[in-house]
Amino acid sequence: MTQVLKAALTSVAAFTALTLTAGAAAAVPAQTSPRAQAPSKVFTITDHLARQVAGELADQTARGHVASTTASGPADLLTIEPDTRLGQEARAANRAVLAAKALPATSGSLLRLRLANTGTRAALERGEVPLVAAAPTDDEPAEVTAYDPLGGKVLLDPVKAPDRPVLVVEVDVAKAMPMGLELVRDVLADRGIKAVKPSASRITESRTTESQALAANGYWATKINAIRLNNDQEPWIKGAAEIYSVVGGFGLDGAPAVNIVQMPYLDNDGTTYYPNQLIVHFSAYKYNLADVVMMEDDGDTNYQALATAIANALLSIADLGYYVPLVNAILSAIPTSWWTDDPDYVDSWYTLSTASSGRLNGAAANGWMDVAPYWVSAL
Incomplete structure (x- = not known):
C-alpha cells in the first residue's frame, strides 16, 4: 500500500476552529506514539x-x-x-x-x-x-x-x-472497499446525510429563473487532469494502495452532503496519474465550494466506524449562511488510533470551487492535483 508522510502534525484542537480558504495552509492530525496502539x-x-x-x-x-x-x-x-x-x-x-x-x-x-x-x-x-x-x-x-x-x-x-x-x-481490499463504501453511504443516509447526486434538476428546484435556464443545460464540475502522491520508501511486502476520497459541502437544503469517490487507479506513491476523473459535482451544493479528504484503506478499515465518525462530524456542523470547511470536523472526529500504526489519512484539499484550476497542493503536503473546471452538459 502507499505510504503517507507523517510531517508537521499539530494538535487536533488547533485546527478544528480554522476556517480556511483555497490554498491556505491547513493543520493535520496530532501525532501520537507510533507504537502506542495494539495491532489491528x-x-x-x-x-x-x-x-x-x-x-x-x-x-x-x-x-x-x-x-x-x-x-x-x-x-x-x-x-x-x-x-x-x-x-x-x-x-x-x-x-x-x-x-x-x-x-x-x-x-x-x-x-x-x-x-x-x-x-x-x-x-x-x-x-x-x-x-x-x-x-x-x-x-x-x-x-x-x-x-x-x-x-x-x-x-x-x-x-x-x-x-x-x-x-x-x-x-483483498479492491474487493472489500466497494462493499464497505456502499455501507458507509447507507449509514450516512440513515443518519440523514444526503449523498451528492449530480443532477441539473436539483438546482432548478431552488434557484432563480435565470439560473434555472442555465442549469437545465448542465452544471459545472471539477475534473482531475493529473494527480500524484509523494514518493516514500514503502515496505516491499505491501501491495498497491486503495484510495478513496470523501467529498463534502453544503447541500441545497443547507445540510452537509457528501460523495464517496473511489480512485482505483491511484496505486503507488511517486507516480503521476492522468485520470480525467470528476471529483466534485457542483450541481448538488448550495455554495460554490466543496472539500476533499483523501483516505487509504490498508485492509483493516471498519466501515461502520468510518461512517459513524463522518456522520458525527457532519451532523455537528450548521449552515451559518456562509461556507465553513468540512475537512477539520471530519478529521477531528476520526478515532485517534487511525493516525498511529495505520495512517489512513492521505491528504486534504479545502474549498474547491467551480473556478479551481491548475496545481493544488494538499494541505498535508502529501500530494497534489492538477484540476480544471468541467462543464457537464445535460442529455
Missing part, C-alpha cells in the same frame, strides 16, 4: 492465519500446489486447500475479518495469498521452502514478522526484500 483486529487474524499456512508448507506437495496457484497472481485462500484443516482455518479467519470490517457475512472471500517478492518466483517453483507473513497495516513497520514451516519466527527488513520467497496473507 484484522492484522491479528491474518497474522495467526499466516502461521497456519506456513505450517502446511512443510509438505512438499502443498508447496507445489501453492506455487502453482500463486504463479499468475494472488490466490483466494479459501480455495487453495478447501477440504483440509487449512481450509477450515481460512474460512474461520474470513468470517472474523468480515466481522472486523463490519461487512455482511455473505460478502464472500476476502483473504488471499500473494508472493510478495516476485523475483523469487523461480525459487518457489523449484520447491524452495517459503516464509509466510501477514500484510502489515502499518505503513512504517520496524520489522516484518514471517513464519517458517516449523512455526519459528523470522524477522525481516521492511525495506529490503529477502532472497527467500515470502508469501503474504492479506485482505
